[in-house]
Amino acid sequence: MSAVQLMDFDESTAFLGDYGFFHVLMIVLLSLSAMPCGYMRVIVVFVSDTPEYHCKLSINSTRNGTDVERASSWSEPNSCSRDKVNGNGTETVTRNDTERCVDGWVFSTERYTSTIVSEWDLVCENAWKVPFSTSLYFVGVLIGSFISGHLSDRFGRKPVFFVTMFLQAAIALIQATSISWVMYCILNCMRGASHMSNYTSSIVLGSEMLSKSARVSYTLLGHSMGYGLGYALLPLLAYFIRGWRMLLVASAIPSLLFIPSWWVIPESPRWLLQKGRVEEAERVIRNAAKQNRVPAPEIIFRTEECLELMQKKDEKEQTYTYMDLFRTPNMRNVTILGLFLWVSVAMVFYGLSLNTSNLYGNVYLNCFLSALIDIGAYFTTWLMVNRAPRPTVLFSALMSCGILLLVIQLVPEDMPVMFQVLALVGKMGMSGAYSFIYVIFTELMPTVVRNMGFGIFTTAANIGTIISPYVIYSGVHSKILPYIIFGTISIVAAAVSILLPDTRNNKLPDHISQAKPIRNFSCQKKTPSPQSTETEGCKKEEQ
Structure with missing residues (x-):
C-alpha cells in the first residue's frame, strides 16, 4: 500500500479542530456556490411555462x-x-x-412578458418540444457528470469546480441570445453538462478538506441549504423579471461573481496526497492551521511515508477506472444499489420540483413554498443524521414521500388545496432523501474512485431526470398519474435503501479494500460471546 495511510488523514489533521476560521470559510464559500445550482436546474419552471x-x-x-x-x-x-x-x-x-x-x-402576458413557449409557439402539435427541451438539459447533465468525475479524479477537484462554474454562467448568457428553439436546446444541453459537474465537485471538494463532524454539517446543512436558498431565490427573480431572456442573464451573474474565490479555496489535500503531491497537501494544511490560529506540528505526515509518496510522483501511478467500481464484491454491491437509488430519488425529486407550475394557485408562491419545504427537509435531515443509522434515515424519508404521494389519489377533485398540501409535504421527504444520498455515498465511496463514483451515480440519476418531464406530461391524460408513478418508485427505493451499510461515525474510506459490505439480514448473531458475535458467513462477507 502507498505510504501515507490516508485512512489516518483525519487523525493527522485533528489539530486543526472542527470549526475554525478555515473550516467556516470553506463551508460558507462552497455553500454559496450551490446557490446558482439551486435555481439553474429548475429555472425551466418559468422559462418554459405555458401561458394561457x-x-x-x-x-x-x-x-x-x-x-x-x-x-x-x-x-x-x-x-x-x-x-x-x-x-x-x-x-x-x-x-x-x-x-x-x-x-x-x-x-396572455398577464404572468409573463415572454417564455420560450410564447416566443416559438410551442403549443398544440408543438407542445412535445417543451418536455423535450427540458429532457435535453438533463441529457447534458448526464454527459457532464459522466465526464467530470474522471476529469476531477485525474486533474483535481478545484480546476473542475471553477471551470464548470464559469461555463454554467457563460452558456446561460449565450442561451439568452437564442434565435431559435434548436439553438436554445443545444445550449440547454451544454448548460446542463456544466451544472451537475459543478454541484458534485463542490460537494466532494468540501467533504475531503473538512473534518468528520464538519463534513456532515457542510453536506446537509451548508451545501444543501445553499441549494435551497438558490431555489427560493428563483421565484423572487422570476416575479420581477417576467421575460425568459433577462431571467437567464440574471441567473448567470452570481456564478461570475464567485470566480475570484479561486484564490481563497484550495485544492483537496486528500486528493493531493493520493497523487503523491505531499508538499502541496502539507502547504494547504499549514495554511489552514494559520487561519485557525493553531500551531501545526513540525511533521504532519511521517517522514518515511512522505519519502515513499514523493517517489510515487516519478513512478507510474496506478490508474483507476470505472471498472474498479465493480471489481470487488463490496464495491459492486454498493455501486449497483447506488445506481438504482440515485435514479429513483432524482426522478421523483426533480419531477416534483418541475411540477410546481401545475399545482393549484400562484406559480411563484408554489415555487417559493416548495423551496422552503426543501430547506426544512435539509434541516430536519441534519438533526436526524447522527441520531439514527444512515439506512434508517434514508428509508424513512423515501417511505414517507411514497405514502403521501399515493394518498393523493384518494383526494376528491373539489379539494385542490388538500391535493397541493399532500404533494408539497410528500416532496419534503424526497428533498431530505436527495440531500442525504450525497452524505451516505460520500462515506461509502473510497477516495481513489470517489469522484468517479459520483460521476456514475449522477449519470444514472440524470437518466431519471430525463424521464421525469415526460412523467409530468402524462398528467395531461390523468392528473394523479404522475403522483402514482412517483409514489410507487419512492416506496420501492425505500425497500432497497435498507440494504446499504451504516456509515455513521466511520472514517472516509480511501482505498477500494476498505469498501463496506451491504447489510445481510440472513446473518444471525451467535450466542453472546466476548470474542465474536457474528457467524462465519458474516465474517467472510466483511473481509
Whole structure:
C-alpha cells in the first residue's frame, strides 16, 4: 500500500479542530456556490411555462382592427382549433365547424412578458418540444457528470469546480441570445453538462478538506441549504423579471461573481496526497492551521511515508477506472444499489420540483413554498443524521414521500388545496432523501474512485431526470398519474435503501479494500460471546 495511510488523514489533521476560521470559510464559500445550482436546474419552471393562449384571427378576417378582442369571444382558452370564418370576416353559421389555428396563437402576458413557449409557439402539435427541451438539459447533465468525475479524479477537484462554474454562467448568457428553439436546446444541453459537474465537485471538494463532524454539517446543512436558498431565490427573480431572456442573464451573474474565490479555496489535500503531491497537501494544511490560529506540528505526515509518496510522483501511478467500481464484491454491491437509488430519488425529486407550475394557485408562491419545504427537509435531515443509522434515515424519508404521494389519489377533485398540501409535504421527504444520498455515498465511496463514483451515480440519476418531464406530461391524460408513478418508485427505493451499510461515525474510506459490505439480514448473531458475535458467513462477507 502507498505510504501515507490516508485512512489516518483525519487523525493527522485533528489539530486543526472542527470549526475554525478555515473550516467556516470553506463551508460558507462552497455553500454559496450551490446557490446558482439551486435555481439553474429548475429555472425551466418559468422559462418554459405555458401561458394561457387562444387562436389568432387572420388579418383578412378582422374588422376594425379588433381581432384580438373578437378572438377571446369565439375561441376557448388553450384551444388548438377555432371556429371557421368566412372570407368576409364573419363566423360560419355552424359553430361546430372548426379549423386549426393556422394563423398562430395569442398568448396572455398577464404572468409573463415572454417564455420560450410564447416566443416559438410551442403549443398544440408543438407542445412535445417543451418536455423535450427540458429532457435535453438533463441529457447534458448526464454527459457532464459522466465526464467530470474522471476529469476531477485525474486533474483535481478545484480546476473542475471553477471551470464548470464559469461555463454554467457563460452558456446561460449565450442561451439568452437564442434565435431559435434548436439553438436554445443545444445550449440547454451544454448548460446542463456544466451544472451537475459543478454541484458534485463542490460537494466532494468540501467533504475531503473538512473534518468528520464538519463534513456532515457542510453536506446537509451548508451545501444543501445553499441549494435551497438558490431555489427560493428563483421565484423572487422570476416575479420581477417576467421575460425568459433577462431571467437567464440574471441567473448567470452570481456564478461570475464567485470566480475570484479561486484564490481563497484550495485544492483537496486528500486528493493531493493520493497523487503523491505531499508538499502541496502539507502547504494547504499549514495554511489552514494559520487561519485557525493553531500551531501545526513540525511533521504532519511521517517522514518515511512522505519519502515513499514523493517517489510515487516519478513512478507510474496506478490508474483507476470505472471498472474498479465493480471489481470487488463490496464495491459492486454498493455501486449497483447506488445506481438504482440515485435514479429513483432524482426522478421523483426533480419531477416534483418541475411540477410546481401545475399545482393549484400562484406559480411563484408554489415555487417559493416548495423551496422552503426543501430547506426544512435539509434541516430536519441534519438533526436526524447522527441520531439514527444512515439506512434508517434514508428509508424513512423515501417511505414517507411514497405514502403521501399515493394518498393523493384518494383526494376528491373539489379539494385542490388538500391535493397541493399532500404533494408539497410528500416532496419534503424526497428533498431530505436527495440531500442525504450525497452524505451516505460520500462515506461509502473510497477516495481513489470517489469522484468517479459520483460521476456514475449522477449519470444514472440524470437518466431519471430525463424521464421525469415526460412523467409530468402524462398528467395531461390523468392528473394523479404522475403522483402514482412517483409514489410507487419512492416506496420501492425505500425497500432497497435498507440494504446499504451504516456509515455513521466511520472514517472516509480511501482505498477500494476498505469498501463496506451491504447489510445481510440472513446473518444471525451467535450466542453472546466476548470474542465474536457474528457467524462465519458474516465474517467472510466483511473481509
